[in-house]
Amino acid sequence: MKRYWNEYQKEIADDRYFYERSCIRQTFFPGSEAAFLKILREELGKDICDNPHQHTCTGIGYHSDVVPFDTTMTVVARLFSLMKECGYSNYVPSCVTSFGVFTEVMAKWAENPALKEKARQYLWEACRREFEVPDNIVHPSDIIYKFRFDLKPRMRYQLVNRFTGKPLRVVEHIGCHYAKIFPEQGIGKAEFPYVLAGMIEAWGGEVIDYPERRHCCGFGFRQYLVRENRGYSIANTKKKFESMEPYEPDFILTNCPGCNMFLDKWQYTIAEMERKTYDRDGYGIPVLTYEELTGLLLGYDPWTLGLQMHQVQAERLLDKIGIAYNPREKYAGSNGRMLNPPAKPECLLV
């Protein structure tokens, strides 16, 4: 097999990052961003700034046509001004859509410098702030990819089925806004992005190449934000699952909040609608973020990583890898008190 993606690499800064959090990730995958910061600071010894004054990038509103571009670029300019204020120049947005918004705004500024001046003017008029364009802008998955071999010796587990000794078979799914808008911004470009595949292979797993690998996860802003269009959303997700089913994936790995959420939660909806799951035993296929996966292999507690918040539960995957966990702590709050476990659905086993 040819590996065209080897030709497509990009510059990823070594250190001193300014982190921008996602609007939705902390709700659906509450441990992922904290895990990323911990991995960078404690495992890799990097300097990463987590500024409390940050805000939305407008991505969801922008792609739903409710926020005009001028507003978006002014909001982006404000985030850049925060980075400048903190003394950083390497921008790292947690969300793939934010990453797409930032690269799009920067590309438009590069093509049309008058637009950048307009953004300066708007920002100054709105809040008397000034900004600088980052020297380097990458997605956090790029950074984990860059340091995947540095992390490997620190890992307690590998992507190997401990019962069979064989590599775990993994479906990887890349957010559209990672490389489909600007292919040069993605490791491996748009058709065969390598950012997650590189992690899987480095950590002992096997990447599944299935026919609908490049198909949309089903998020597609206007498909799901408008209730009447949600049939399109779930139809896309179903198409992907049907395509990957014969390969019997052990789990799905993503780098986008929307992909992670829809590939995870639509499994329950499909099970409700059609009594169908895409694994053999009716439990569904676990869907992990790359931060969760990295954290798990490094030996972080699955419940601190927030895996209990997923629709498809991960215990069977943890067992395959041999990751230790305490079932009794699954629904413990941060103060140690037990929260009530959620009701069990009839259609998707937990």
Added chain:
Amino acid sequence: MNKFAIIGTGPAGIEAAATLAAHHNEVDIYEQENAPLGNIRDKAFLFPNFADADEVAGRLLARLDHPLIHLYTDKGIDQLEETPDGGWSVNGNTYSRVLLATGYRTFDAGRKEELGYGIYRGIRSSLEMEQMLREQKITNANGDKPQRIVFLQCVGSRDEKTGNLYCSKLCCVTAVKQAIETRKLLPDAEIFIFYMDLRMWGQHYEELYRQAQQEYGIRFVRGRISEAGGTYDGRVQIKSEDTLMGLPLKITTDLLVLMVGMEPSEGTRRLAGQCHICGDYGFAQSIDPHTDDNRTAHRGLYVAGACKRPMTLTDAIADGRSAAVVMLAEG
């Protein structure tokens, strides 16, 4: 007596050499490979009359059999430059006139990543298909007889993404020819050709297209393929749109054949660049494509054949002869 050098032993170079020699001129003809006519010897049959490619190559090669023609194979061109007395030096030998007939190479289908060439085993280039047709054995990725075969036109031609905006001229009729040959070998297979528009511009091409539909049951779908991926059983899933029906389309095929276009060969790019006669896309440039299509901006340096633009065998032969006549006329 003038001494001429010809660089390249494709149909244009050979025809020019034969014409010059017939007029009592000594000709040195250089080929970087170990044998002439590489781009014909890899074909099975030639459009539009299904002439045996080996026979045609044989007839062309026989034209080199002349005491005044000296063929040098395995001779790449290390040096090509004008001499102070108005002649040309090629690899240290001096000539009064030099003809560049360095031809084309086929487009590397791997550059169209979305089509999965080189990644999925059921996807072949038209060149590889030609090889299977030569061997009279068409197989899918598993070595079995394919039940369904899809040909896709315009791979690396008329394509903004790859930067090749031009039409390669002969892929349309080549796909029709290959589809008919495939039908003869696989009477029960389903055969599709996906196209943007079919450019049947040459003599008997249109008839061949009609024949393909009426006699050979080849099905034509107007639409490009946006994505191809491997399936669990080694087949190829393709996505397209039937633009005449206005419907998106997803089908699985045993074999996807990519009709790759023509690009200037490495030799063409290098030598045209070196002599500052580089035209669009790296092809060599003549003075005027209408009225002065063999001379170049440099006195004593001429161009012929597919080093200038995509060209059929017939046209390349005629162009080689034309270049020889112009060279003779200039003394």
